Amino acid sequence: MPIHEYQCKKCSCEFEYLKLSSMDPLPRCPSCCSADVKRLISAGSFRPEGIPSGSGGFNLPKCKPSGG
Secondary structure, three states, rough: OOOOEEEEOOOOOEEEOOOOOOOOOOOOOOOOOOOOOOEEOOOOOOOOOOOOOOOOOOOOOOHHHHHH
């Protein structure tokens, strides 16, 4: 089950979403609830040596302030 990265076209919030099926609709922005989101191309998941396994995870998205 892949986790995809998305960006809201309305408020520029970037967030991750666990997409269970290709039939699932696109997610809504967790910041402004807009359905106008685009999928981002992201690097593969990896953990560089020396970074503890508990240091990452799924945190609430940190959204950029809307520009207008």
